[in-house]
Amino acid sequence: MDDLLLRGGIIAGRQQDLAIQHGRIRQIAPTIPEPVHKALDITGKLILPGFVESHIHPDKAFVADRAPGLSYGGPPPQVLVAELKKAFTVDDIYERACRVMWSAIRHGCTAMRAHVEIDPYVQLRGVEALLRLQATFAGLLDLQLVAFAQEGIFHEGMTQGMLREALHMGLPVLGGCPYMDEDQRRHIDWFFETAEAVDVPLDFHADSSDDPSRLTCEYIAEQTMVRGMQGRVTLGHLCTLDVLAPDRRARIIGKLRQAGMHVISLPATEMHVKGRADRYAWRGVTRIGELRAAGVNVAISTNNVVNPFTPYGHPDLLRQALVAAMAAHLGNLDQMAWLLDLITINPARAIGLKDYGLAEGCRADLVVLDAADPAQAITEQAEKLWVFKAGRVVARNMRTSELFVSP
Numbered sequence: 001m002d003d004l005l006l007r008g009g010i011i012a013g014r015q016q017d018l019a020i021q022h023g024r025i026r027q028i029a030p031t032i033p034e035p036v037h038k039a040l041d042i043t044g045k046l047i048l049p050g051f052v053e054s055h056i057h058p059d060k061a062f063v064a065d066r067a068p069g070l071s072y073g074g075p076p077p078q079v080l081v082a083e084l085k086k087a088f089t090v091d092d093i094y095e096r097a098c099r100v101m102w103s104a105i106r107h108g109c110t111a112m113r114a115h116v117e118i119d120p121y122v123q124l125r126g127v128e129a130l131l132r133l134q135a136t137f138a139g140l141l142d143l144q145l146v147a148f149a150q151e152g153i154f155h156e157g158m159t160q161g162m163l164r165e166a167l168h169m170g171l172p173v174l175g176g177c178p179y180m181d182e183d184q185r186r187h188i189d190w191f192f193e194t195a196e197a198v199d200v201p202l203d204f205h206a207d208s209s210d211d212p213s214r215l216t217c218e219y220i221a222e223q224t225m226v227r228g229m230q231g232r233v234t235l236g237h238l239c240t241l242d243v244l245a246p247d248r249r250a251r252i253i254g255k256l257r258q259a260g261m262h263v264i265s266l267p268a269t270e271m272h273v274k275g276r277a278d279r280y281a282w283r284g285v286t287r288i289g290e291l292r293a294a295g296v297n298v299a300i301s302t303n304n305v306v307n308p309f310t311p312y313g314h315p316d317l318l319r320q321a322l323v324a325a326m327a328a329h330l331g332n333l334d335q336m337a338w339l340l341d342l343i344t345i346n347p348a349r350a351i352g353l354k355d356y357g358l359a360e361g362c363r364a365d366l367v368v369l370d371a372a373d374p375a376q377a378i379t380e381q382a383e384k385l386w387v388f389k390a391g392r393v394v395a396r397n398m399r400t401s402e403l404f405v406s407p
């Protein structure tokens with residue numbers, strides 16, 4: 001007997017039943033006969049695999065009220081947040097990160113890769129807080145942690161050792177930020193060598209500026225291939241791609257594909273931070289459509305939540321899909337049809353999730369949207385009616401409205 005039968009949802013463009021047994025999808029078929037322990041009628045509602053946040057910072061979320069916002073000629077967000085981090089305690093980080101997790105679950109997220117900052121300001125307090133968070137949310141939201149050097153590694157003598165210590169504490173991914181060090185190649189080399197020594201994948205914040213002379217993604221792709229790390233290196237941002245000449249951009253995108261790079265675009269942060277000092281408002285969002293067309297695995301993610309980097313960031317990936325559609329000119333119906341892949345199957349591949357997807361045998365991590373197709377889901381910002389983690393309901397959402405008029 002199945003534990004739960006979802007009746008009549010839209011899967012792969014047509015109405016189908018989905019049976020869940022022991023936390024996994026047992027069967028997907030036009031009609032699945034009972035008996036079942038419980039059936040849920042979701043006729044005509046879109047079923048997707050659970051949303052995946054592939055790049056987010058819960059440790060510095062919800063601190064916008066502790067710092068001034070960005071202003072022309074004022075300090076950049078890195079400087080504002082570096083100052084705040086000195087006062088972060090383990091409990092403070094944990095409590096703010098919990099808010100991120102609850103909100104993410106409510107919005108359909110079932111797995112997340114979070115960057116945990118490690119530097120002389122916050123030291124290993126973020127690691128301690130997020131390991132506790134990971135245990136708290138086990139079974140509700142899978143949390144994968146990246147040992148991340150937001151402030152660079154060559155300004156002082158502490159960070160390199162603390163990154164190694166975090167890997168020994170069990171963090172399974174190493175994250176660099178080349179643009180925070182003067183010598184970017186030296187930074188990149190250190191991360192490759194350290195990752196190779198302990199056999200972990202890499203995730204870089206890369207190419208955040210509009211200065212083509214600071215481009216690093218081509219070098220990272222070359223190193224990935226030289227060191228045989230294809231498929232194990234992820235790049236967030238890649239804003240600089242947007243300002244390259246089309247032929248050079250196409251050549252570099254080809255190299256990213258060849259190296260099996262995963263690219264995560266962070267459109268809300270880019271639109272808030274980029275182009276502040278320019279005559280024009282540079283959007284800064286990477287070339288999502290071109291990367292995808294070239295065969296690069298590309299995803300979008302929330303990045304920041306209510307802090308100086310993105311005061312209106314919110315762990316709602318359906319919202320990020322709308323932001324990306326607007327920011328990257330992806331609003332045609334055929335584009336919106338694949339845009340939801342960028343918050344589901346593509347980030348799942350980037351962070352190496354196993355048994356993920358809408359197929360028999362996969363874990364029943366699911367979200368049911370109050371929409372019939374992806375375009376309607378994005379444009380109407382459809383409610384996430386049901387969220388399932390391993391077959392268990394973890395959130396139910398409803399919207400009510402009343403119109404007090406008649407024709």
Ligand SMILES: [Zn+2]
Binds near residue numbers: 055056057115303
């Ligand atoms: Zn980030």
